[in-house]
Amino acid sequence: MSATAEISAFVIDTPSDAIPDQIIRESQRTLINLLAVGLSASLDPSIEALEAATHAGGDEATVWGRARASAGEAALLNGYLAHLQDYDDTHFPSILHPSAPVWPAALAAAERTGVSGRELLEAFAIGAEVACRIAMSTHPWHYDAGWHITGTVGGFGATAAASRLLGLNTAQTEQALGLAGTHAAGVREAFGTNGKALHAGHASASGLRAALLAQGGFTGPTAILEGRRGFWAVLSPNGHNASYVEGLPTPLADWELMNNGLKPYANGVVSHALEDAMIELRTRHQIDPGAVTAIEARVHPLVLELMNLEPTVGLEGKFSHRHCAAVALVDGAAHEAQFSDERVRDTQISAIRELVEATVDKSLAEDEVHATITLADGTQHSTHVPHASGSPKNPITDAQLETKYRALVPEALGADRSEALLEMLWELDEANDAAETIQATGSTLT
DSSP states (O other), rough: OOOOHHHHHHHHHOOOOGHHHHHHHHHHHHHHHHHHHHHHHHHSSHHHHHHHHHHOOOSSSBBTTTBBBHHHHHHHHHHHHHHHHSOOOETTTBBBHHHHHHHHHHHHHHHTTTTHHHHHHHHHHHHHHHHHHHHHHTTTHHTTTTTTTHHHHHHHHHHHHHHTTTTHHHHHHHHHHHHHTOOOOOOGGTTTSHHHHHHHHHHHHHHHHHHHHTTOOOOTTTTTTTTTTTTHHOTTTTTOOOOGGOOSSSSSOGGGGGGOOSSSSSSSSHHHHHHHHHHHHHHHHTTTTTGGGEEEEOOOHHHHHHHHOOSSSHHHHTTTTTHHHHHHHHHHHOGGGGGGGHHHOOOHHHHHHTTTTEEOOOOOTTTTTTEEETTTTTTTEEEEESOOBBBBOOOOOOOHHHHHHHHHHHHHHHHHHHHHHHHHHHHHOSSHHHHHHHHTTTOOOO
């Protein structure tokens, strides 16, 4: 069997009892996390421009905190909302954001089919696994070339989840994966703009559309990964590792979803260890930011590769390791409020940013940092963060996830609806009809 055929068989033929309860639970956690950041993002003015540019009418599917829309538009809008704050989950080490493209496609497909909550969670787990494994098959060559892996690979995961929910067979799923792959898009030049989040929305909508087209008899390339002009050859010409997607056993011995992390900070994940370090030193030594004369850090190479912008607006601040360090030191936090235009332009924050000096240490892990703060009197305070909070080896707890949810969702839904939705999400695996939970995320607008 070809790699694409093997993935298709894994998507459709994996039985329910081959998906461990631990994976179902983690899938629930990713959904709670994603809805927290997506509902918060639904208040951002940029969503109105996207709605105006894409609205074609329809009442098929729920858009988080907004009016209902067609299934394809819901996948696009929700995918965009999921990634807008850069507060969604991240797979290590590929830096794929799996939930943002996969969950919106799965939710839109589920509203068409009347599946149970357990079936929905299983479909996400399968879709996320496909996306993560394809991402790993191209790591690091694809990302290093400048592609945004969430935009390019996310569509495969969205297609996989939607294909399983829509009841496609393996041959149709091969065609669907081919259609998704030929629409893979997104380059890293878009980081720090609305275009980055649009990559996730496009991937989700493209993946759902691919599954629906294949269901209707539309054809696509059946060797989209391994073909002579396929995904690996064209989008990762400097290398690929097919072992991540070949010979997938059922059940899997190890799920890539367990290498996924839920973010405690609303910015690029490779700066999280630096933020942990600043908050730790600030708290432990009661540091006055005005007394700081230097901040030095040894970091993984990806920090300077991905997080080296000099920000002028809030979105750019999410991709500035200097800004992330500055707000963590001054505010003791790095949530959405720390990445507003006003905070980026704040004179105190700007002054602290100028003090940050990072040097690459190739021996460090992606979620590791050594940091030192020097004060005006010559005192130095140092720390080592071996694994950033929210990383797979230092995951946030259910209690911390609920705290994040409650900090973000009430502004969009109100306190009572937020709590009711949270309860439904924790019980989703027992729900007979997933649509009731999905529709609870929508706006009361008519």
